[in-house]
Amino acid sequence: MRAFFVLFLVGASVLQVQAASPDPAPRIESVVMADVQPHTTDSAVIWYDNFDDPSNQKQYGEQSGKLTETEHFGAAGRSLEMGYPKGSRGVGGRKIFFGDSPTSRGKVVRGNESFDEIYWRIYVKHPADWQGGGPAKLSRATSLVPPGWRQAMISHVWSQGEALTLDPATGVRNGEVVTQRYNDFPNLKWLGNRPASNFKLHGSDGLGRWVSVEARVKLNTPGQKDGENQLWIDGRLEAERHNLDWRGTFTERGINAVFLEAYWNEGSPVDQARWIDNFVVSTQPIGPVVCPRNPELIRAQDVNASKTWQVELASDESGDNVVWQSSATDNPERMIVSSDTGQFVGKLVGKKELGADEIYFCRARQLENSGKWTAWSDWHQPFRTTPD
Template sequence: MKRFRWTTPLLIIGCGVVSGGVGARAAAADLPDVPRIDSVVMADAQPHETDAAVIWYDDFDDEAQQRRYPERSGETTAEVRFGDQGRALQMDYPEGERGTGGRKLFFGDTPTHRAQAVRPQETFTDVYWRIYVRHQRGWTGGGPAKLSRATSLVPPGWRQAMIAHVWSSGEALTLDPASGVRGARVVTTRYNDFDNLRWLGNKPASQFQLHSREESGRWVCVEARAKLNTPGQRDGLNQLWIDGRLEAERRDLDWRGTFADRGINAVFLEAYWNNGSPVDQSRWIDNFVVSTQPIGPAFCPRNPVLIKTPDRGSNGPRSWEAEIAADSAGASVVWTSDPLRGTDRVRVGTDTGRFIGSLAGEDQLDAARTYFVRARQQSETGQRSAWSPWHQPFQTLTGPETRSPK
């Protein structure tokens, strides 16, 4: 009898463990993917178009604008674009190849392509540049080595006094500034004269994993800054922001010694993958801005439209939700959506959710503010995903505006 009483519970417990394991695996399989906000619908007029600080703005929609680049490769496409209209620059990576697609912008006191230089009578010593980058969903292999760079070109030829590289570091991004100057003399003899460059430090890399599978399939805002040192001092600066957060910086840089004959005069967008892509895949670039002042993310109406990434799960989402916060950590949530069904987009307003916190009782976001978004979704069987990180920042326009149509 004692053996019977001991054995039966053990068998029951054993069955419960097996049953629980199957149930847990089934629940995990049903758990929907953590979504992202792919992009936002920008205001029709972006302040970059008229801002005197802006050296260059290209949304890749106008073919005539593409012809203003003295050197370019790759085509624009309307199949993938930031927001709900327009075009983007496509970079293609066939398996084993190093990538195609790019643009070279020359400005200021560039000695190269003077006839097509933008604002050729000026010298720039502090430059910001911003792009939106989207990697094909399921992106594989980490990052192509090259994304962008700002440089100071010096005659004769393509000698470089300095380079501010924005390069990959595994799935992350990093800054890799370099100087081609010793004292008052430019010692480089050609473009990418690595033997004569002085490297100023490529660590730390970003915490944000731009080239990861988790962040693929949606648009990410990447902004960099290069500020030349005062001649003879070590006060140069190189910074990198991703999705509105400062992710890497190099301070106290000696970019140019006492050399002061040229400023920063070119920014390049690049596709080059040193080792070649492991599979056929693509990435896209949109909304390219170069400025002498901080740029930040895209501008939206005060009732913006958010566009969610498509669901990747097999069961399909039953509904999804979004929240907006006035800070990057989500400490000041100001709007929360109702459950959303049958659509991947939502116009922020009182008919689709509630304004809360500092905006309780309002029907619009504040003007001239930067906001961050997060999202989650629910499967047909009621399983909710985790909330996404706070991401996809956007700026609201300054002053009163006409409300966007619903």
């Protein structure tokens, strides 16, 4: 559908007739993952859950919401559904405890360790018709201290309108934990929630497809202000906080829990849901999912999708190094990256598969009803290839 405005001058009045906008560029909803992800054997990984194995759910100290096969990253599987009936604050979440957590000791992962630095990653999908901006909560890492659920520090990954932001907080003063309970806001010291991400996870950038969200917390050296907090969305660094005093000189507990959360302060304006998949907690950077070197791309579907589309892959987030260009295809859902479906170019000219253990970004376009191609989408949906 094309867009134009027709202006009619009638006496002293102007009438505007508006048509629909040009067809938007398509995007890659997800990719078909390699059968084995590195998180299953990586010694740096504290926790990995793709929500396909029901037995994993027994490890969570607290959980709510259902697993669904209706939505999942890749070709098959399950995801965690966060449901939002109209007016509700959301249902669906998981709490994983690890290290020196004093809570749910019977379910604590790697309970004989203490962690001063962690990364955690999830994939999030909102439907294409999502409404209302962002629910306030998405995830957090925290340090729980006995007795009860006192918190020495919290790294919040929260919504700010359609964007995400980091909102770090400390519960330590003069080397002592001063919080008396969970979410003891009067006794927390907030360390800064701006700037927010440029990426609109709950808006035009993120709707209708799976988006990776990864965060990092590094506690400060005791007595120094050198803590770190970082946020990556869709493979790009979107927000960071430096020189943080997470804990003062307090060292009795490390980071020991990560929560996935649905809570929406104002309540959802309509009946809707979002989904979470491929949850990882690690002591090292995690990055995107791993795919075969001839990966299969899954197209995001929407009402404006046309039959004919194309894809390009680049080995950098800015698209300066394009390595594969597809032929136009009429397959409405899938595309395999190979020399049969396109051509390898740039540093991969003459090859038949992508490089080993490399990260690639995708972009796509489609043919409008007018016979013209849309503009290319932004570079998005990064994935890593398997090693040799």
